[in-house]
Amino acid sequence: MSKSTIVRGAFLLTAASFLSKFLGMIYVIPFNAMVGADGVTLYQFAYLPYSILVTVATVGVPLAVSKFVSKYNSLGDYYTGMRMFKTGMSIMALTGIVTFLALFFGAEFIANQIISDIETTIRVEDITMVIRMVSFALIITPSMSIFRGFFQGHQSMGPTAVSQVIEQIVRIIFLLIAVFIILNILDGEVTTAVGFATFAAFIGAIASYVVLLVYWKKRKRHLDKNITQQEFTHDIPKKELLSELFRYAGPFVIVSIAIPMFQLVDNFTFLRAMDDIGQEKIATALLGSIYTLSHKLVIIPVTLATGLSLAVMPVLTSSFTQGQKPQLINQINQALQIILVLVIPASFGLSMLSKEAYGTLYNLENIEETGALLGWYAPIGILFALLSVTAAVLQGINQQNHAVFNLLAGLLFKILFNIQFIHWFGAKGSIFATAIGVGIAVGLNLIRIKKSVEFPFKQLIKRTILIGIFVLFMWIVVLILKLVLGAIFPFEESRLGLMLMLILGVSVGGFVYLYFAYKSTLLERVLGDRVRILGKIFK
Template sequence: MSTLIKGTAILTMGLFLSKVLGIIYVIPFYGMVGEENIGLYQYAYIPYNLMLSLAISGAPIAFSKFVAKYNSLGDYETGRRLLKSGLLTMMITGFVSFLALYFFAGPLAELTIDENEKIHSVQDVKEVIQWVSFALIVVPFMSLFRGFFQGYNFMMPTAVSQLIEQIVRIIFLLAGAYAVLNIFGGSARTAVEVAVLSAFVGALGGVLVLFYYWNKKKGEYNELRASSVESYDVNLRDMYKEIAIYAVPVVFLGIANPLFQFIDMLTFNRAMGGTENAASSGIYLSILNFTAHKLVMIPVMLATGFSMALIPLITRYFTKQEFSLVNRTLDQAFQILLFLTLPAVVGMTLLSDELYHIFYEISDAGSEILAHYLPVAILFALFPVTASILQGINQQKWIILNLLTGLLLKLALNIPLIKLFETDGAIAATIIGYVVAIGMNLIVIKVTLKYKSDMVLRRLFLITLMSAAMAVAVYATLAVLDLFLGMDTKLHSVARILIVGAVGGAVYGFLGLKTGIAQKLLGERLTKYTKRFGF
C-alpha cells in the first residue's frame, strides 16, 4: 500500500470513528437531560459549529498543501517559518472568535428565542452559547498543527488527536452531566452548561496528543530543516495569500450545513409564533436541528467517504487533460453516492419510528420529522461531492456563488414556508436551497467538462427500482413483525431494525449483484468474491 493511500486510509478511519462516537453519545446524554433540554444544547452548538468552521475550515488542508509543496522542493525552512507564524495567527484567530461568540451570545439568544417560548429563556440560551465559546480558543491552534503533520504526509497525529479529542469530550460530557444531576442534585440546565464546556476539554486532549507527536518527530524534522536547500524566502504576506486561495473554497464547504441550520435557529421559533403549535416550537427545532439531524447525517457520512475518494483522481485526470477519464470517474462518483445513499435513506425512512426510539424515545413528532427530513440526506451528500469536483477542475469560485444563492433562497423562503407547513416548511426551504446550489454546481461541471449524465440517469432509474423492491420487502417484514414483536422496549426496536435491515439488505444486495451494478461500482475485489457465489 502506498504511503499516500495508507495515510488517507488512516485519516478517513480516524474521522469515521470520531463521527460514529459523535452520534452514539447522544443516546445516554438524551436519557439524562430529556427532550426539552437537548434543545438548549443545540442552541449552543449551531453557532459554535459555524464560528468553528469559519475559524478553521480549510486551515489544515491549505496548510498541509503549502508545507507539502515546499517540502517537495527540498525547502523545509519555509514550512517551519509558516508554522511559527501560523500558530500565533491561529491563536489570535481563536481568541477573536471566542470573544465574538461570547459577547454576541446575548443578541444571538434574543434573535433565537421568541417571546412566546415557554421552555427556555433568552438568558438560558445566552449562557450555554458563552460556555461553548471557550473551545474556540484552542481548536484553531490545534487545526494548524494537524495541517503541519499532514504536510509531511504523517496522518497519524490528525487521526489520533481527532479520536482522543472526541473521546475526552464525550467522557467529560457524560460524566459532568451525570455528576450535576445525580451527585450534586443540580438542574438539567446546569448539566447542559457543563456538557457544552466539554468541547473545550476535548480540544485540550487533542492538543496534548499533538504535542506528544511533535516531541516524537521534532528531531527528525529538525534534521530535514538543517539539510534544507536555500529557502525560497517567501514573505509572510505571499504565504498567507497562497493559503487563502487553498482555504476559502474549503471554508464555504465547511460552513454550508451549519449555515442552513443557523438560518433555522434564527427564524424557526418566531415563524412558529402564530401557529397552533407555537408552544412546542423549541422542541420541534431541537428535533430538526439536533436529534433528527444526527440520524440524517449517517447515510451522508457513509456515502461521501466512498465518493470523495475519487476526487483526487478527477483532479489528476483534469490536470493531464484526459477528459474522457474525468467523465468516467465523475460517473462512478455519482453512481456510488446514489447506490449507497438512496437505499439507506429509504430503509431509514421506513424504520424512523424504531430509530428514533433507540436513540431517544418513542415520539410521534420525532419520528415524523425524521422521516420527512431523511430524503434531504441525498442532497447533503451531493453538495460536498459536486463542490469538491469544482475545486478539482479549478472552478472553485462557483462554490461560493452557488452556495450563497442556495442560502439566500433558504433565508427568503424559510419564514413563509414555516408559517404554512411548520417543520415541513423549514425542510422544504432547505431542499429548495440545496437543489438550486447543487443544480448550479452541475451546470458548471457540465459546461466545463462537456459532461453528459446519461449513464448516471440510467443507473439512477435502476437504483430507484432496486430501492423500491427493497422498500416493499421492508414494509412487508414490518407488517409481519407488528403481529408479534412491537416496540415495547428499546431492545425490541433494535431487534426489529436488525431483522428488517437483514431482509432489506439481502434484497438490495441480491438485486445489486444480479444486475451487476454492485460489481461495476465497487470494483474488482468485490467481483472476485461474488464469482464464487455465481453472481
C-alpha cells in the same frame, strides 16, 4: 494516484468520521434521557453558533492547508509547505483568541435574537451561559486544524483520523460524567448540566491536540529529510504566502459551514413561524427533535462525504496542477459514485425505518410526529453528502468561488422561504425548504463541474438509476417485513417491538441491497477490490 490509494485514504477518514459520528449519536441517548427535550434544544441553541465558528477552524483551514501543501509537494517544494505551516500556526493561534472573544461576548446578543419575543421555558440567560461555556474550545481548535491540514497535504490521513476519534471519545466521557454528577449527585439545574456538556468540546480539543503533537514528533525527522533533499524552492514572500493560503481558505470556510448555516436559519425562524401558526407549545421540542436528535442519525451516512472530500482534495489538486485531465475525470467520477452507492441506500433505509429508529434510540413521546419528521429529513442526507463532495471537487479544480456563490444561492432560498414553508406545511416545511435550498446548490455545483472539465455524466446517471432499482427492491422487502411482523404482534406500541423491527429491517434491507449491488458488480466497479469479504458472505 491509483484508484486503490484514493479509496484507502477516503475510507480511513470515513471510518474515523463514521465512528466519531456514531459515538455522537450514541451519547445523545443517555444525554436526552437526563436533560429532556428542553435541555436538548438548549444544547442546540448553543452548539450551532459555536459549530459555525469551529467549522471555520477545523474544516475550512485543513482543506485549504491540505491543498496548499499538496500543490507545492507535487512540485517538489517541501520547504514552502513547512513555511506555511509555521506561519499559519501563529495566525491560527491569534484567530482562536479572536473567535473565542467574539462568541463569548456576543453570546447575549445571539440569545436575544433567538427567543427574545417568544414565550418559552428556555430563558435568554440560559442560552447566554451555555454559549459562553462552549466558546472556550475556540482557543485551541484553529491551531489544531493546521496540524490536520498539514498531514493531509502530505496525503497522510492517519493523524486526522486518530485525533478525531480521540477527541470525540474524551468529549463524550467528560460530557456524560459531568451531566450525571450535576443532575444526580449535586442536584443541580439542567441549564448548568447543558453548560458543562458544551464545555466538553474544549476538553476534547485538548486531547486531539496532544495526539497531533505526538504524530508531529514522530514524523518531524522524515519531513526535515524531504526538505534537505529538494532541488528547488519557490522564493515566495510571507505576505504572498499568506495571501495564497487565505484565497484557498476563504471559499473552504464558507462551503464548510453550509450545513450549520442551513440549521442556523431555523434557529432564528423556526420558533417564531411555529408560534404564528399556533403550534408554539410543541415548537421547542420539535426543533430539538429535527435538528439535534434526528440530525445525529441523518448525518452518519454523510460522514462518507466528509471523509471522501478530505481525502480527494489533495489528489484532485495534484492531478489538476499536473494537467492530468483523464485521471482527474476518473477521480471525480469515483468520488461521486462512492457517495451515491453508499449514501442513497443508507438515507432511504433510515427514511423507511424512521419511526423505529427514533422510538428505539430516543423515546416514544409524540412518536408519530417525530418519527415522520425523521422520515422526511433522512433523504436530505444525500444532498448534504453531494454538497460536500461537489464543493470539494470545485475547490480542487480552482473553481472555489463558484462553490461559494452556488451555496449562497441555496442559502438565500432557505432564508427567504423558510417561514413561508413552515406556514404551509408546519414543522416539516423547514425540512422542505432545506431540501430545495441544498438541492439548488448541488445542481449548480454539478453544472459548473461539467463546464470546467467537460465532465461526462452518462456513466454516473446509469449507475444512479441502477442504485435506485436496488433501493426499490430493498424498500419492497422491508415493507413486506413490516406488514408480516405487524400481523404477528403490534410492534409499534412498545420500544422493544420497535427495536426488533429496526434490527430486522436494517439487517434484511441491507442484505438485499448489498446482494444485488454485489452480484451486479456495481460495488466492485465503484470500490475496486475492497468488497471481497462480501464475496465470502454471499457464497
